[in-house]
Amino acid sequence: MTNTQQMENLIIDSSVKTPQIDFNAEKGVLLFKGRSIPENSINFFKPLNDWINLYCEQPNNATTIEIKLEYFNTSSSKCLLDILRRFERVAQTGKDVVVKWFFETEDDDMEEAGEDYKAIIKLPFELIEVEEI
Amino acid sequence: MSFKRIYDIYQHFEEEKIIFSYSGNISSNFLNAVIEILEGKAEEEGVSSKLKKKLMNVLVECVQNIYYHANHLSTTASKSLNALLMVVKEEDGITVQTGNYMLNDKVQDLKQRLDLINGLDSEELKELYRETLAYGETSEKGTAGLGIIDIARKTKQKLDYDFFKVNDQLSFFSLKILIN
Numbered sequence: 001m002t003n004t005q006q007m008e009n010l011i012i013d014s015s016v017k018t019p020q021i022d023f024n025a026e027k028g029v030l031l032f033k034g035r036s037i038p039e040n041s042i043n044f045f046k047p048l049n050d051w052i053n054l055y056c057e058q059p060n061n062a063t064t065i066e067i068k069l070e071y072f073n074t075s076s077s078k079c080l081l082d083i084l085r086r087f088e089r090v091a092q093t094g095k096d097v098v099v100k101w102f103f104e105t106e107d108d109d110m111e112e113a114g115e116d117y118k119a120i121i122k123l124p125f126e127l128i129e130v131e132e133i
Numbered sequence: 134m135s136f137k138r139i140y141d142i143y144q145h146f147e148e149e150k151i152i153f154s155y156s157g158n159i160s161s162n163f164l165n166a167v168i169e170i171l172e173g174k175a176e177e178e179g180v181s182s183k184l185k186k187k188l189m190n191v192l193v194e195c196v197q198n199i200y201y202h203a204n205h206l207s208t209t210a211s212k213s214l215n216a217l218l219m220v221v222k223e224e225d226g227i228t229v230q231t232g233n234y235m236l237n238d239k240v241q242d243l244k245q246r247l248d249l250i251n252g253l254d255s256e257e258l259k260e261l262y263r264e265t266l267a268y269g270e271t272s273e274k275g276t277a278g279l280g281i282i283d284i285a286r287k288t289k290q291k292l293d294y295d296f297f298k299v300n301d302q303l304s305f306f307s308l309k310i311l312i313n
Contacts, residue, residue: 016165037193039161039200071190073197074279077266106183109190109287112259120267 010051018044019069023051028060033133036072036080045079052086062096063087068133069102069110077113084121091123098124104133150222152178159199159216159233167192171220178222187287187312191229192220194280195310199233226313234303240296243306250281251291258286288312 007025014020019034030052038044065087072080084099091097099121101114111127118125146154152174155167168189175185199216217232235243253261262282269278285292293309 016168037164037197039164039197071186071193073190073193074283075197077279078269081266107186109187116259116263116266119263 007051007055010048012047019072021048023048023055025055025060028063029066030063031066031068032080033066033068035070036076038073038076041073041075041079045076045083049079049083049086052083056086056090059090059095059097063090063098065097065099067099067101067114070133071110072113081117081120084117084123088122096124098126100126100128102128102130102133105129105131151219152222152227153220154218156215156217158214159196159218161200163200164193164196167196167218174220180227184227184312188220188227188229190287191284191310191312194284195229195231195308198280199231202233202235223311226311229310229312230308232305232307234299235306237298237302237304240304240306244294244296246281247292247294250285253285255286255289258282262286284310 009025010021010023012018012021014034017035017037017039019032019036022029022031022033024030036044065084067080087097087099099117101117103110103114111129114125114127118127145151153167153171155163171188171192172185175188180188196218199218215234217230219228219230221228221230250258250261262279265279265282281292288310290311293311295307297305297307299305
């Protein structure tokens with residue numbers, strides 16, 4: 001149907017300072033999981049952005065962005081925003097894009113961070129409370 | 134250093150309840166080591182997971198602030214690359230205390246920024262954070278001026294700081310952040 005079906009998935013294992021990444025083009029699911037605190041977030045996010053740019057050329061009809069972060073630094077927060085903005089443009093072309101922002105019960109900081117993005121980004125945005133991420 | 138002095142320093146650490154202290158060059162790998170040590174320490178001290186997360190968050194922003202700043206300074210004096218990081222147990226929580234050199238002519242700007250942030254209530258801090266995130270410019274290192282705002286917002290405390298003029302070129306900037 002589309003080129004995205006031939007796209008390689010992007011899978012990166014988590015490290016002390018970077019999250020697990022699982023971008024699945026076929027399913028249209030992009031997962032960020034763990035903590036994101038690299039000094040130079042631009043370096044870490046570069047391959048992610050490259051993949052996303054390619055995916056966004058011919059995106060699935062429905063894309064889900066799952067953010068399951070423990071915590072992240074302010075340097076990552078900007079990179080995350082840029083990714084969500086990229087998907088705002090995808091949504092403007094009539095495709096479905098939904099952001100699922102997970103936070104642990106009583107983790108007010110991550111809940112607030114989700115609310116920040118929800119306020120800035122014009123995409124369907126679900127804040128989902130879970131026992132453990 | 135005399136043995137008596139070593140003992141004195143040890144006693145001082147005990148009395149002041151210094152959980153962690155480091156002085157020296159802050160490198161990129163430094164943070165990995167600190168995180169690992171403090172995760173263990175936090176458990177030893179019976180710190181709740183919520184507080185631990187907040188502590189890590191603040192620590193990351195502090196260390197990375199110093200790291201970016203030190204790299205920026207590296208062309209001046211080699212001494213300027215050194216910094217101090219302490220994590221101290223207090224009666225009402227835990228403090229992260231940092232000290233680092235900075236150029237005298239940058240002091241006024243930073244002071245103004247800290248005072249501005251200290252003058253904001255939590256709702257105003259939220260607005261400033263969102264505005265800076267949404268419209269602020271990012272430097273080539275990915276910093277966006279959000280660090281200090283984020284610390285103030287997450288700790289819900291005023292930023293306690295001081296500048297000490299060392300010589301014609303450098304000042305020592307100390308910052309004390311309470312997490313509870």
